[in-house]
Amino acid sequence: MALAALLLFGTFGVLTLLGVPIAFAIGLSAAVSFLLFMGFDQSMFIVAQQMASGLDSFTLLAIPFFILAGNIMNRGGIALRLISFAKVLGGRLPGSLAHCNVLANMMFGSISGSAVAAAAAVGGVMAPLQKKEGYDPAFSAAVNIASSPTGLLIPPSTTFIVYSLITGGTSIAALFVAGYVPGILMGLGLMVVAGIIAKKRGYPVAPRSTWKEVLRVTADAILPLSLVLIVMGGIIFGIFTATEASAIAVVYTLFLALVWYREIGLKDVPAIILESAVTTAIVLLMIGASIGMSRVMAFGDIPFALSDALLGLSDNPIVILLAINIALLIVGTFMDMTPALLIFTPIFMPVVQDLGMDPVHFGVMMTLNLCIGICTPPVGSALFIGCSVGNTSIGSVIRPLLPFYAVLFVLLMLVTFVPEISLALPQLLLGYK
Amino acid sequence: MRKSVDAILRWAIIAIFTVLVACVVWQVASRFIFGVPSTVTDELARFLFMWVALIGGAYTLGQGRHLAIDLLPMLLTGTRKLLLELLILALIMAFAGLVMIYGGTSLVLKTLASGQMTPSLQIPMGYVYGAIPFSGAVMIFYCLTFAGDLLSGKATETDTVSAGPLS
Amino acid sequence: VTLKLNHNNPPDHPVHIAMQMMADRLAELTNGEVKIRIYPNGQLGTQRESMELVQNCSLEMARSNASELEAFEESYSALNLPYIFQSEEHFNKVVSGPIGEEILNSSVAQGFRGVAFYTEGARSFYGSKAINSPADLKGMKIRVQPSPSAIRMVELLGGNPTPIAWGELYSALQQGVVDGAENNPTALTTARHGEVAKHFSLDEHTMIPSVVVISNCAYDGLSDDQKKALRQAALESMEAQRVAWNEASDAAIATAKSEMGVEVNTVDKAPFVEAVMPMHAEVAAKSEKLGKLIAEIKAAAN
């Protein structure tokens, strides 16, 4: 076990520090580590297979489609209309655009259920606007990255469905309802921090708008905003699934941009598609490679050694929960959400059940924890996509992210040790437990 | 040569992407409007997606757009920087060659030999996996052209290349 | 030697427990020479991936099911035919007897062989309304696994087969993207489908077993005594698993009825059987081997 962990993380660390693109660093370190367990031919075979199979999921299609819809909105003049409306919404708070970004991520992420798609679609629209108003691009990207996972907690959330399946049937309905309060608290917490920083830096406050302006801006935003209604309505009324909704969003935004506003022509579409494909490919290659990495961890019993160590640590539930959270935060730095969820839920579940923790409560805690993980270097899909659409580097975004990590960590501790934050709503609405 | 490879991949990506959107829209329309759900769009979309993701990965490498922690390359200058960039290219080629081409080809051949068919479309699963060695080959091609540029000193002129796969 | 066995159920699943029993018994019979290490929750890959790894000797053992194995060895498609088994006894007789052994050994040329069959119970339709006859299925969108036999079966019964990813099925049922699905009763509780599908109609169309497979490389490395011990351990665990499965299935039905308000109704199977009969001939016509196998299975009913 120790050898496998050393080889895997050692190789990965050296390769990333050398400057090897992260997708290749993940893949190479997985391939090298597999040699401990099987022959050369078998090792190359399994990593190649996982790269392709890791992408074999209909649900993953939502990522390129929402990214494409976001790009169309951005280039087709839809974003500008939405932003004008969001400015009215963002009100007179310092750093109005940052608040807009958070609110938009909460709405967009709630629908798409994908932090990456939200970061791409909303961040892609907001970054240039914020730059124009004098925001530091690294700060804008940090706000976008940290708030992009809110939609994984605010339902519907595919993360909770995966969690329910792994735990053998934790109520999805209860998980969904349980996600509302932590998800909204996450958004509000980030807005508070963003507001304080924006005030310190003197970022512009949206000017007071006249009623006439508010009316005009709102009317202008009705068609773009209908996207939310169409997507949510379509899901709620059973016309399409959340994944299919992403393709409908593409068609609707194309209609608005090409036919209604006529801000782009058919000839502009290929370039928009290509840009979306490139943005997507950066993330997808990493997902494929990281599935291989999680398999080699399982082969190396790395997760099991971790849970053994945990149980040997203490009898005190507070200490064990803290240790689980720290372990998950470390896991989250290296691993993407889905493989982390798949591997670590079954390991920690018996431990927390021993402590009498409710499985819904644990699901919310775990999801929030891994939400932080996808925003942290060296491996974090929200971090990567946020930097990519924000036109900034990973190196420069870390510092502005620190205060947001802090507020997320405080929220994680609250969610961990105050079960009511997660459980009160499902108890009230569903009579859960 | 690189320009034509770029162009072919570009149009392949755009074409597959367009088919993908059409596929999923048809899945919704066939079920909701016509009441006769398509039984092939789900699988077709998943397999096209695997292809476009992997080809897109190769194209993205060619555009130097994959994410890396570029601290060390930025600290170095001159010959050391050149050697490091060549080493990084060699490591990418090692992955593309050993895992994607060698491992991927063995995956394709074994899957074809065992006769595994996809459930809905009933096409050989080996064709789906063909995306791995194909993309691996394109990645090696790009790395070789990058290495050629670095060695001939062309890299210093074009910003996109020297920032290339390393940024 | 230690054989790694991957599967995608949680560790409290009756099939996992049965495989653990097989592993313990095998270690006992071989004095600890052969161990099986089980990886639950698909840690080493999905069912299809682990089959490919088994074929390539990257993994020693895997648990899949007859539906998934159809893509790897055609013999398994005989077991997936609707109403090929007339009763639970008929099913047990086939999978534990010489026919079952024939199927388990049929895939040696594909790089693996079967070790054990575990029952997953009978699959039935469930959804927004009770389905008492094929006529009730008319116009209903029924979620199926993307397998040719499942699609063909629902078509023959008059429904509209709709492939939906398993992870999206709960909300698809809840929002009415599909009107129903088909599975064994445990789906009501383990996947909580009982919360969103209030009618479970016991038409019991298919009995698709779980199958444990071992790679040729691993199998050929065992001595004759060890191979015998593996078969014995497998057969013993199959018997115990049957009992455990029925308990789990009954418990699921009881929970679905009492806690989720699901109405469970029995149906007259005759019109269902009649509607899907063309499938038996269609599949039998695919190859001589399949035709013979299907005839043998049917003959074992008496």
Ligand code: NA
């Ligand atoms: Na959501």
Ligand code: NA
């Ligand atoms: Na991370």
